[in-house]
Amino acid sequence: MHSARIRTQLRRPLWRFHGGLHIPDEKGLSRNACIQDAKLPKQLILPLQQHIGAAAKPLVQVGEQVYTGQKIAEAQGYVSAPVHASSSGTVVAIEKHPIPHPSGLSAPCICIETDGKDTWGERPPELLDYRNLDPSEIRARIRWAGVVGMGGAAFPTSVKLNPGSDQNIHTLIVNGAECEPYITCDDRLMREQAGRILQGVRILRYLLDVKRCLIGVEDNKPEALEALRLALAESDLKGHTEIVSIPTLYPSGGEKQLIKILTGKEVPSHGIPAQIGIVCQNVGTVAAIADAVLEGKPLISRIVTLTGRGIAQPQNFSVRIGTPFSDLLEQAGGLRSEGAKLIIGGPMMGFVIQDPRVPVTKATNCLLALTPEESPDPDPPRPCIRCGACMAVCPMNLLPQQLYWYARAKDLDKVQDYHLFDCIECGCCALVCPSHIPLVHYYRYAKTESWAREQEKRKAEHARRRHEAKEARLAKLEAERKAKLRKKKAALAKQGTGAAEDPKKAAIEAAKRRVAEKKAARAKQGVVPKNTRNLNPAQQRQIEAAEARRQPMRSETQRERE
Amino acid sequence: MPRLLSSPHGARLNRTDWQMLQVILALVPGLIAMIYYFGWGVLINALLASFFAVAFESAVLYLRGRPILPTIRDLSAVVTALLFALAVPPTLPWWLTLLGIFFAIVIVKQLYGGLGYNPFNPAMAAYVFLLVSYPLAMTNWLPPAVPELLQAKDLVSLSFWDSLRLIFTGELPPHLSWDAVSAATPLDEMFTKLDQDIMISEIRQSPLWGDFGGKGWEWVDNWFLLGGLFLLWRKVIRWRIPVAMLLGILIPAGLFWLYDPQVFPFPAFHVFAGGTMLGAFFIATDPVTASTTPKGQLIYGAAIGLLVFIIRHWGGYPDAVAFSVLLMNIAVPTIDQYTQPRVFGHPSDSGRGQG
Ligand code: SF4
Ligand code: SF4
Numbered sequence: 001m002h003s004a005r006i007r008t009q010l011r012r013p014l015w016r017f018h019g020g021l022h023i024p025d026e027k028g029l030s031r032n033a034c035i036q037d038a039k040l041p042k043q044l045i046l047p048l049q050q051h052i053g054a055a056a057k058p059l060v061q062v063g064e065q066v067y068t069g070q071k072i073a074e075a076q077g078y079v080s081a082p083v084h085a086s087s088s089g090t091v092v093a094i095e096k097h098p099i100p101h102p103s104g105l106s107a108p109c110i111c112i113e114t115d116g117k118d119t120w121g122e123r124p125p126e127l128l129d130y131r132n133l134d135p136s137e138i139r140a141r142i143r144w145a146g147v148v149g150m151g152g153a154a155f156p157t158s159v160k161l162n163p164g165s166d167q168n169i170h171t172l173i174v175n176g177a178e179c180e181p182y183i184t185c186d187d188r189l190m191r192e193q194a195g196r197i198l199q200g201v202r203i204l205r206y207l208l209d210v211k212r213c214l215i216g217v218e219d220n221k222p223e224a225l226e227a228l229r230l231a232l233a234e235s236d237l238k239g240h241t242e243i244v245s246i247p248t249l250y251p252s253g254g255e256k257q258l259i260k261i262l263t264g265k266e267v268p269s270h271g272i273p274a275q276i277g278i279v280c281q282n283v284g285t286v287a288a289i290a291d292a293v294l295e296g297k298p299l300i301s302r303i304v305t306l307t308g309r310g311i312a313q314p315q316n317f318s319v320r321i322g323t324p325f326s327d328l329l330e331q332a333g334g335l336r337s338e339g340a341k342l343i344i345g346g347p348m349m350g351f352v353i354q355d356p357r358v359p360v361t362k363a364t365n366c367l368l369a370l371t372p373e374e375s376p377d378p379d380p381p382r383p384c385i386r387c388g389a390c391m392a393v394c395p396m397n398l399l400p401q402q403l404y405w406y407a408r409a410k411d412l413d414k415v416q417d418y419h420l421f422d423c424i425e426c427g428c429c430a431l432v433c434p435s436h437i438p439l440v441h442y443y444r445y446a447k448t449e450s451w452a453r454e455q456e457k458r459k460a461e462h463a464r465r466r467h468e469a470k471e472a473r474l475a476k477l478e479a480e481r482k483a484k485l486r487k488k489k490a491a492l493a494k495q496g497t498g499a500a501e502d503p504k505k506a507a508i509e510a511a512k513r514r515v516a517e518k519k520a521a522r523a524k525q526g527v528v529p530k531n532t533r534n535l536n537p538a539q540q541r542q543i544e545a546a547e548a549r550r551q552p553m554r555s556e557t558q559r560e561r562e
Numbered sequence: 563m564p565r566l567l568s569s570p571h572g573a574r575l576n577r578t579d580w581q582m583l584q585v586i587l588a589l590v591p592g593l594i595a596m597i598y599y600f601g602w603g604v605l606i607n608a609l610l611a612s613f614f615a616v617a618f619e620s621a622v623l624y625l626r627g628r629p630i631l632p633t634i635r636d637l638s639a640v641v642t643a644l645l646f647a648l649a650v651p652p653t654l655p656w657w658l659t660l661l662g663i664f665f666a667i668v669i670v671k672q673l674y675g676g677l678g679y680n681p682f683n684p685a686m687a688a689y690v691f692l693l694v695s696y697p698l699a700m701t702n703w704l705p706p707a708v709p710e711l712l713q714a715k716d717l718v719s720l721s722f723w724d725s726l727r728l729i730f731t732g733e734l735p736p737h738l739s740w741d742a743v744s745a746a747t748p749l750d751e752m753f754t755k756l757d758q759d760i761m762i763s764e765i766r767q768s769p770l771w772g773d774f775g776g777k778g779w780e781w782v783d784n785w786f787l788l789g790g791l792f793l794l795w796r797k798v799i800r801w802r803i804p805v806a807m808l809l810g811i812l813i814p815a816g817l818f819w820l821y822d823p824q825v826f827p828f829p830a831f832h833v834f835a836g837g838t839m840l841g842a843f844f845i846a847t848d849p850v851t852a853s854t855t856p857k858g859q860l861i862y863g864a865a866i867g868l869l870v871f872i873i874r875h876w877g878g879y880p881d882a883v884a885f886s887v888l889l890m891n892i893a894v895p896t897i898d899q900y901t902q903p904r905v906f907g908h909p910s911d912s913g914r915g916q917g
Contacts, residue, residue, distance in 0.1 A: 256907065271907065348570045351569060368571075375572060378574055382578055382632070382636060382677075383677050384678050385677060385678050386850050389576065391903075395906070397903050398905055419905045419908070422905050430574075431570045432576055433576070434581050435578050440570070444568070
């Protein structure tokens with residue numbers, strides 16, 4: 001009785017989010033496979049854009065020798081991240097190559113033929129005494145290391161860690177929920193490298209100056225919880241860091257869902273966690289931060305799960321970024337059957353790839369090979385019967401059937417009234433829909449259409465403004481010309497002689513001005529940020545917010561450049 | 563068409579036809595009870611109605627140039643047919659079943675675009691359509707086969723052949739008269755007598771009555787309740803609509819009963835008489851025509867219950883489930899509009915879609 005009370009006192013109260021799904025977690029396939037170092041591939045393919053924001057700019061040329069950890073592409077702009085050579089070798093190409101992308105897109109990549117020696121280049125100093133450094137210096141290091149959100153979001157971490165001085169950040173949440181079925185890379189990381197994660201936590205605590213840190217792990221990972229608790233018991237973080245076991249319920253690892261579970265607070269729609277005083281990082285990211293700060297190691301490898309019943313030996317690999325998935329597949333014993341569906345990410349939110357030669361990027365955590373039994377092609381969709389099953393499971397408490405209705409009718413205003421852009425595409429609704437409607441597909445479609453329309457609108461607005469400016473300019477010129485003429489006439493009338501060269505000068509002056517104005521107008525158009533076309537509005541807003549906070553960061557960027 | 567390979571990639575957890583099949587299964591205990599108490603006519607009607615429903619649906623799909631089999635396979639036409647057959651008297655002539663099902667499937671369901679698009683519950687619309695057009699045939703009920711009751715009232719029940727003949731030719735066996743085979747439903751009995759200012763204690767003297775509703779009838783309702791609980795357990799339906807509807811009847815009925823138990827029957831009477839249970843678990847919960855938001859479902863269910871109570875007491879028709887459901891079907895878009903749940907991360911008053 002007494003001890004029971006103590007236990008309830010110690011237990012952190014948890015909240016729940018609406019809906020969610022209990023689905024077979026399928027983690028048993030790979031959860032007991034220790035992290036293995038994957039073989040160095042013959043060729044590394046490093047996409048210049050593995051993150052949200054602007055693509056990096058190559059710093060190397062074809063034919064150049066590069067070393068492990070060498071920065072080979074520079075961040076472009078504030079919301080961006082550099083790329084490092086994951087192993088030593090020769091740059092053999094800088095060209096378009098298929099990347100892990102839902103539409104099978106190709107994008108510019110730096111291809112390195114590895115020399116097998118894995119010789120490290122120069123590394124920056126270890127910042128063991130980071131407590132004596134200014135937070136901005138630590139951030140600069142994290143930025144240098146090219147760390148991005150490794151849970152899948154791939155947002156540049158240094159940006160996320162700079163919420164601005166106007167935000168009072170009090171809580172750090174470390175996301176070890178790993179709620180997607182099958183995936184076990186975070187599980188293995190927590191089990192095998194709990195200490196490294198806690199090192200990262202310690203750095204972040206100093207960096208963000210937070211009061212408390214909560215590490216949330218779903219309770220289907222008891223070993224990971226245990227490992228973290230043991231590591232915590234041995235560390236000096238006990239006073240403010242807590243390992244919290246949360247009930248297994250998809251998608252509790254969604255950032256907004258996890259924050260709600262642990263704190264009861266909701267990230268405002270269209271907002272970011274910093275607005276409610278929280279910064280949330282994935283366990284993998286936290287470990288990468290520790291490497292960057294304490295060892296001067298850039299982000300050149302990550303843990304990737306290869307699993308699914310289509311794979312001979314499911315594995316968790318520690319993989320150099322840029323390794324083609326086909327190499328990993330080979331090391332996992334290859335595919336068991338021909339008909340397997342290859343999916344990057346989990347079964348709920350991942351996407352199918354056709355070409356297994358796409359490389360591992362900073363944000364790819366899993367390659368699934370699902371047999372037709374595990375991932376049957378859904379029946380042809382049937383009419384919505386308004387059963388409300390979708391609504392009951394929606395973690396954002398949306399009305400998926402209404403969204404579907406209007407998305408299908410291409411009513412882009414209505415879908416936004418029903419908060420399309422709050423949808424996190426978790427897939428719960430589509431999984432339970434008895435009519436097998438590919439709901440998420442419709443939402444993605446409606447989102448894409450809405451952005452396109454938004455862009456059209458912006459363009460039109462731009463054109464209109466340009467037109468107006470031009471009209472005004474012409475009118476002004478005309479007025480000036482007339483004024484001059486009048487003046488000239490007046491002068492002529494007064495003096496009669498001596499003013500012959502004036503009009504010529506004026507005409508030249510006017511022409512010069514016109515050219516200059518045109519140039520300025522063009523320059524203005526030119527500052528539209530590049531590579532931000534495929535962003536969703538949330539990301540867009542994140543970027544905008546980040547840009548707005550940028551001012552104080554300038555100096556940091558400068559420092560990093562030095 | 564290329565395979566649509568959109569996430570999620572796992573096997574879908576449910577299917578429309580499984581849902582419908584479970585509804586049909588859940589109707590079976592009530593159906594058997596109905597056959598037991600009211601004879602083979604119930605079964606004949608159910609089979610006839612199902613046959614007509616499938617035939618009409620196929621015909622319309624054929625005319626619209628739509629694939630027939632996948633739609634028939636979803637079993638929604640059979641569900642409509644069964645609900646209709648369970649609501650109409652077991653003596654209904656075959657051509658009225660034909661007409662009713664035509665109305666339900668062709669006019670109410672397919673003309674609006676088929677499953678999912680019909681604003682009105684097809685079975686109930688057909689029921690009301692027939693009730694208004696053929697009031698006599700639609701109120702010609704048989705007495706429940708409860709021996710004491712049959713003896714006391716000197717009634718007989720119909721054999722299989724008698725029922726078949728009645729349905730297809732409209733004729734009773736030569737040795738029987740309508741008076742010998744038909745009986746008012748408990749609801750009819752109660753409210754006709756109440757209209758004549760007879761007190762309830764007196765009305766309940768009749769051997770027609772069981773514990774709460776009429777003999778036999780209340781058992782049928784029990785079996786429908788069981789089916790409804792099965793659907794709840796299987797998560798085919800959710801609790802809000804049936805619970806709200808039952809409370810929507812029980813609460814006003816309870817208040818009025820407390821006020822004057824001689825003029826207002828005991829609340830449980832309402833629940834165990836007529837089509838209340840069938841209505842609460844199988845008809846009001848028809849997802850296509852019901853409200854979809856959680857709050858909306860409470861309002862929708864409660865309003866149906868309240869309307870049932872009001873129409874039974876003060877309206878012209880003793881069993882009011884069909885009318886109430888249809889009336890609330892009209893209100894569904896409005897209810898849904900104003901009861902949208904608060905979306906995650908939105909302030910509590912801005913969940914509503916504008917316009
Ligand atoms: S789950 Fe499917 S059928 Fe049911 S309401 Fe949602 S979209 Fe319609
Ligand atoms: S995909 Fe979107 S609409 Fe569907 S359940 Fe997830 S958040 Fe809700």
